[in-house]
Amino acid sequence: MSVGPELCSARVGGRPAFICDNIPSVDIVLSARGLVKEFKRAIAVDGVDIEVKAGERVALLGPNGAGKTTTLLMILGAISPDKGEVEICGVPQRRNRSHAAEHVGFAAGYLPLAGEMKVREYLTMFGQIYGIPDPSKAIAEGLERFRIQHLSEAKGTQLSSGQRTLVGIVRAVLHKPRLLVLDEPTASLDPDVAGRVRGGILDLCADNGTALLVTSHDMLEVERLCERVLFLSAGRVVADGAPSEIAERFGREDLEGVFLHLADENYQPSDSPTSQHTDHIL
Amino acid sequence: MLVRSPHRLFDVTLWPLVDVLMFGSLASFVGTGNASGGKQAAGYLLAGIILWHIVYQSQIAVSTGFLEETWSRNLLNLMITPIREIEYVGGVALFGMAKLVIGVGLMMIGGLVFFSFNITSLGFAVVPIAAVLLLVGWAISLFVIGVVLRYGPGAEALAWGVMFVVLPLSGVFYPIDALPAAVRPIAFALPTTYAFAALRGVVDGEALNWAYVGISAGGALVLSLLAFWYLVSMLKLFRRRGYVTRYA
Numbered sequence: 001m002s003v004g005p006e007l008c009s010a011r012v013g014g015r016p017a018f019i020c021d022n023i024p025s026v027d028i029v030l031s032a033r034g035l036v037k038e039f040k041r042a043i044a045v046d047g048v049d050i051e052v053k054a055g056e057r058v059a060l061l062g063p064n065g066a067g068k069t070t071t072l073l074m075i076l077g078a079i080s081p082d083k084g085e086v087e088i089c090g091v092p093q094r095r096n097r098s099h100a101a102e103h104v105g106f107a108a109g110y111l112p113l114a115g116e117m118k119v120r121e122y123l124t125m126f127g128q129i130y131g132i133p134d135p136s137k138a139i140a141e142g143l144e145r146f147r148i149q150h151l152s153e154a155k156g157t158q159l160s161s162g163q164r165t166l167v168g169i170v171r172a173v174l175h176k177p178r179l180l181v182l183d184e185p186t187a188s189l190d191p192d193v194a195g196r197v198r199g200g201i202l203d204l205c206a207d208n209g210t211a212l213l214v215t216s217h218d219m220l221e222v223e224r225l226c227e228r229v230l231f232l233s234a235g236r237v238v239a240d241g242a243p244s245e246i247a248e249r250f251g252r253e254d255l256e257g258v259f260l261h262l263a264d265e266n267y268q269p270s271d272s273p274t275s276q277h278t279d280h281i282l
Numbered sequence: 283m284l285v286r287s288p289h290r291l292f293d294v295t296l297w298p299l300v301d302v303l304m305f306g307s308l309a310s311f312v313g314t315g316n317a318s319g320g321k322q323a324a325g326y327l328l329a330g331i332i333l334w335h336i337v338y339q340s341q342i343a344v345s346t347g348f349l350e351e352t353w354s355r356n357l358l359n360l361m362i363t364p365i366r367e368i369e370y371v372g373g374v375a376l377f378g379m380a381k382l383v384i385g386v387g388l389m390m391i392g393g394l395v396f397f398s399f400n401i402t403s404l405g406f407a408v409v410p411i412a413a414v415l416l417l418v419g420w421a422i423s424l425f426v427i428g429v430v431l432r433y434g435p436g437a438e439a440l441a442w443g444v445m446f447v448v449l450p451l452s453g454v455f456y457p458i459d460a461l462p463a464a465v466r467p468i469a470f471a472l473p474t475t476y477a478f479a480a481l482r483g484v485v486d487g488e489a490l491n492w493a494y495v496g497i498s499a500g501g502a503l504v505l506s507l508l509a510f511w512y513l514v515s516m517l518k519l520f521r522r523r524g525y526v527t528r529y530a
Contacts, residue, residue: 039524073526078361080521101364110530112355116286129363 029054029103029178029211030075034084037070037235044070045081046235050213052179057205057212059222061255062232063263068215071232072183075213076106089178102130105172108183109165113156119143119167120152123174130175142170146200162193169197173204180204182214186221194218198225219255229255233262293342294385298335302392305331305455310397323456325485328399330454332389333481336412337474338445339385340419343378344371345426345441352435357529367517371427375420382416407480407490414477414495417502422448424509428516434528454478473501 030052037045045067052058060068073079075086077097086093088100114122120139127135143149146166151159159167165185172180180201186194198221204210216222222229223243231239231246239246243255250258305327313324351357360370393399401408422444429437451458451465452474461469469475476498480491520526 037524069527070524073358073524076362078358078521078526079524080518082522098364098366101362104362106362108530110355111359114354114356126363129365131364 027053028087029089030213031087032071032075032084033086035071035074035081035086036083037067037074037079037081043235045074048084048232048235048237050075050230050237052211052213054178054211055205055209056228057202057226058214058228058230059226060213060215060230060232061219061222061259063259066232066262067235068232069183072106072181072213072215076104076181077101102175103178104181105175105177105179106181106183107165107168107172107185109161109168109185109187110183111168113159113164113167115156118153118155119148119159122156122167123171126171127174132175135174138174138176139170142174145173145203146170147196162189165189166193166197169200173210176208177210179211179213182212184216185214186216186218194221201225217259219259223255231258231262238262293346294339294381295388298339298385298389299392301331301335302328302389303396306393306397306399309399322486325399326455326482328393328397329401329404329481329485330478332386332393332401333408333412333415333478334449334454335386335389336382336415337419337422337448339382340375340378340416341423341426341445342441343381344374344420344423347374347378348423348427349430349438349441352430352438352529355529358526361526367514371424404484407484410490410495410499411477411481411484414498414502415474417499417506418474418477421502421506421509424506424513428509428513431513431516431520431525434525448472448474451475452478457482471501473498473505476501 028051030050032048032050035045035048035050036043048067048071050058050060050071060071062068070079074081074084075088075093077086077093077100080094086100089103091100091103093100113119114125117125123139123142124135127138132138139152140149143152146169148163148166148170151163151167154163156164156167165188169182169185172182182201185201186197189197201212202225205212212226214222214225216225227242229239229241229243229246230237239249239258241249247254247258250261252258252261309324309327312327313320351360390401393401423441426441426444429440451461451469452472453461453469454474457479458466458469458475476494480494480498483489483491483494
């Protein structure tokens with residue numbers, strides 16, 4: 001089942017009054033098919049297919065330069081693919097980026113906050129951008145979920161990097177997106193804050209049926225957070241399945257072993273035990 | 283934003299007042315005595331600088347509005363939201379309009395208080411000229427944003443620099459006959475040239491030259507369409523080449 005723009009009825013300024021309340025459940029929240037991206041010196045992404053179901057928690061893994069962030073940016077519409085299509089909740093990214101973006105939340109440690117705005121003001125602004133007329137309730141819920149209510153009146157410049165990451169995640173989930181995309185959400189966080197992030201995300205996915213697509217270099221975190229893993233190497237999906245199944249398929253003890261194997265300079269995507277059929281093969 | 287970053291108010295308060303003080307003093311100097319040429323030049327200077335600020339402020343407001351997103355590395359944040367590009371530019375332009383009203387309003391008051399020059403005495407003839415200049419300012423800003431999208435942060439000096447090229451070539455303070463013959467063809471191609479020629483006619487007490495206003499309006503429209511096309515092309519290129527990673 002796909003969701004079209006016509007299903008969003010109540011609209012504010014051309015946008016849904018509160019996006020997710022108007023969207024019926026969908027089976028597939030993300031469908032990326034045949035994504036290819038070539039930059040001047042290299043092919044960054046080479047025919048990636050990703051499908052994420054409603055409520056599914058998926059990790060996109062791979063060594064540096066494997067094409068993870070480029071893939072995410074194509075899914076988000078910030079980079080246009082040379083080939084391939086992205087659909088978010090059935091909405092084609094290429095033809096209707098604005099509407100597709102309504103269903104997605106994105107957070108990454110490298111995204112800035114507005115330094116001179118208070119956290120509450122910043123979140124209010126983003127809530128309104130996503131069509132929430134009065135986001136105060138969603139802000140209170142988000143801050144409480146990640147246990148940072150006390151930061152509500154702090155300015156961006158007064159926050160630590162971990163606190164900024166938490167506020168960024170709250171911003172990303174204000175509009176209850178169908179798909180939450182996180183690029184290394186716990187990088188540079190201490191174990192306590194990282195645990196809080198994981199707990200908050202798991203609760204959110206359970207409460208709202210939000211699907212998760214996350215990149216991380218912390219394999220332990222991935223095993224705790226995600227039920228499915230896609231490994232990228234040299235721009236291709238070389239493995240797709242449950243963490244334990246992938247480790248077994250590659251003959252390694254755990255995901256970290258698989259990661260180190262894929263990061264080996266001598267590794268070629270064609271060596272993958274799953275390289276001939278990468279869509280839901282395991 | 284303006285309240286928490288008071289230095290941002292300089293663009294709409296201090297610099298316009300400095301300009302009116304400088305050009306007003308120059309006008310007082312050249313207008314000393316009874317020589318009609320001097321009084322005429324004084325009128326050109328004060329009316330010219332006030333109307334020039336419409337082009338300048340509208341251009342700078344939109345350009346720097348965008349540049350602030352690049353300086354704060356906020357572009358990716360914006361690009362992943364449902365905001366459409368046209369909505370973003372429209373919002374920045376509206377915010378710029380508010381700043382423009384403050385800046386030009388202060389210049390009008392400054393001209394009146396310090397030099398007894400009342401631009402409203404020129405009547406409604408100034409309104410269509412101001413509208414054309416506003417459109418030209420926005421068109422230049424779209425072009426500047428397109429260049430920054432294409433060439434990156436190194437090109438941002440253009441946001442200010444381009445205005446210092448347009449200013450003398452538009453004959454803001456003098457008829458373009460005063461320009462060297464070699465650069466006059468460029469001046470003739472600028473819509474601002476005709477707008478300021480029409481303004482000088484009004485300052486001289488003549489009726490508004492609608493032919494000049496029509497030419498400048500047509501030119502401003504063509505310039506706007508070209509700038510819009512250029513911006514859209516550069517935005518597509520920006521997405522295609524993944525230039526957003528420059529700012530993330």
